[in-house]
Amino acid sequence: MTKEFFSVTPVEKVFEYIAGFPQTSIETIDLLDAAGRILAEEIVSNIDLPGFERSTMDGYALRASDTFGASEGNPAFLEVQGSVPMGKKPDAAVSAGTAMRIATGGMLPDGADAVMMIEHTSEIDDTAIEVYKRVAPGTHIIRKDEDIRINTPLLGPGRRLRPQEAGIIAAMGKTDIKVYKKPLVGIISTGDEVVEADSVPETGCIRDINTYTLSAAIHLCGGLPRSYGIAGDQFDPLLTIAEKALAECDLLILSGGSSVGTRDLTIEVIEALQHSKILVHGLPVKPGKPTIIAQTGGKTVWGLPGHVASAMVIFEIFVKPCVRHIGGTTMFSNNHYSIPAVLSRNLSSAQGRIDYVRVRIVEKNGLYYAEPILGPSGLIRTMLDADGLVKIDMNSEGLVKDTVVQVMPFQY
């Protein structure tokens, strides 16, 4: 058992490292499976959308000038030239003194420059209407390029595909898209005291929790988790399984090693991997100080603390952006809003480190309150009760009760 000194790495530097990690390769998928995937190509508009002048109302296509002066007391009289069929070019044109029936989404006939809502008209007979209102040219019409103009850059690589992005790609006539492959993330739990979750632990042993928390977290941030089981605290078997996992995956997470002995083993194994370069050995954060980050031949290896809450917090703050980056997205893409909340108690912190405090978010009278969940980072209950994290900055000695803090809600 040896003492240990961390030379901690500033967290900004960690994000710089992450931004430099290589991204996964590209695959083509069906647009119907686009949700949540990361686009890997440029989408430029190849058409005007909708592509023709469309009515946005049910009513009559007409010339606006024919309605000038029209009112309830003094209706304009127009001859009806038939109806615009949906999905077809109108077979007639509108000239002065005439109108055509048109439904929402119908194509404006030649000669017409506005649509009169049916509510402001009255049918005299099948071929004539009275109009009770004036409209300006362009009323209730979508111009042929009003939604999207041809040659407009729409989406680029790194964009996370929401329903609207899928919709716009469909509008371009594209039903196959290039996306980044989901990063395959290997997980190895370590520690002589860790046993399979489906076994009955001997006294002194504990079931493997981290494989399950990390698998779920990887899945929810767009990665594909793959468990390599549990490795004990011996160098050779751990190295063997780590080499196998690294050969198969884009990214490898070793979790465990809260004791100095196991931590020493983890770093030795990571150092022994081919082309290994240790980038980070210790972070100025709590929980999660003994975090390791390495690169080995273009792949990334994380050594996470064994304490269940520590591993989850480090995942949330650092590994998740890393998985997302490797999976093609920008590190802090959409849907990362912080929630202002009133802190329910004082929180103290040591200067020189960043604290990530687990909090519950409670709504009272339309206000959000952040209630810190205290307890050692070995307790999973503290994460179960938590809805997010509050950060206490490096240079702060703490946060004061009843002030508004920013909660980073868990994004799952």
Added chain:
Amino acid sequence: MTKEFFSVTPVEKVFEYIAGFPQTSIETIDLLDAAGRILAEEIVSNIDLPGFERSTMDGYALRASDTFGASEGNPAFLEVQGSVPMGKKPDAAVSAGTAMRIATGGMLPDGADAVMMIEHTSEIDDTAIEVYKRVAPGTHIIRKDEDIRINTPLLGPGRRLRPQEAGIIAAMGKTDIKVYKKPLVGIISTGDEVVEADSVPETGCIRDINTYTLSAAIHLCGGLPRSYGIAGDQFDPLLTIAEKALAECDLLILSGGSSVGTRDLTIEVIEALQHSKILVHGLPVKPGKPTIIAQTGGKTVWGLPGHVASAMVIFEIFVKPCVRHIGGTTMFSNNHYSIPAVLSRNLSSAQGRIDYVRVRIVEKNGLYYAEPILGPSGLIRTMLDADGLVKIDMNSEGLVKDTVVQVMPFQY
């Protein structure tokens, strides 16, 4: 073309209807696939966790009373009885004047009641240490039931499984879990003007966008989308495909029908489905007023407006909670926080209806601003630029620039 009068349904009533819809059946899955699924069973703690007294530090297990009076100048002297092996019951006990080496996560030996951090000790030789600090009983120890006590109710049906829930289930030794099946949601796009996304539209036609936006939205809220293609504006073929879809799916969405003619057709077809009961025909909201909700023999049918943004907004506000409810979750489960943001311009609204205004969220100087995206609800661009919705209440005439509004961010 006929005039039409909606008898709109209050939105509270819609949520009451949704809460009454039957939920999907239950399936058993591997805990490694738990992320985002909805639990369908009770999980009660069957063990104390961790189950034994554990050290949270590397150091020495000892009796706190042996350290009373110890200081840098006056260290306590203790005999070392060997080391606690990880994952095993210690083979010795600690008595007065003795200590055992212990690593983080190790099991406390009998007789010991505290752990002294290694930093506050010094080895004299292999069998003796000096201790420079006092500790109280219980220091650096997790009690055997400190995380979870046996017979504690932990999770119940309807709970969405995050990484921490997966972890706690693993800790209970359970690696198969019962969850609600993902609701299978059928989608039919309607309208004579709508053509397949991978085809080249004739003049007057428009590619099917809604199938793609809805598929992605269904996927992202925990459903399984299934497209039934495009149906034209004829009663019999639409009824046939709707019957087929309803037979296969838990929920059916018809989208399209922005024109009165198509809307009439949609409601007629929904009415003609077996055991059909129309619950809602028109909502006091904008966009999306011509929304239809029906129940047919225990299944739910939605008629969404054809306008792409209208359909997406109605999905976000009403259909998403419906899919989630049918999929077993409570309607407004975790991760539904609103974001306070400064409104960048005045927004007017008519009394008697709820407006859902698309907004972009922009961060400036640490403050969020909500910038309304204006434009007809037929334009997909308005959704592409939006990050969420701002609600203008029924009895409000609008919202005022520079005031703080609550943005409902898109949850995808």
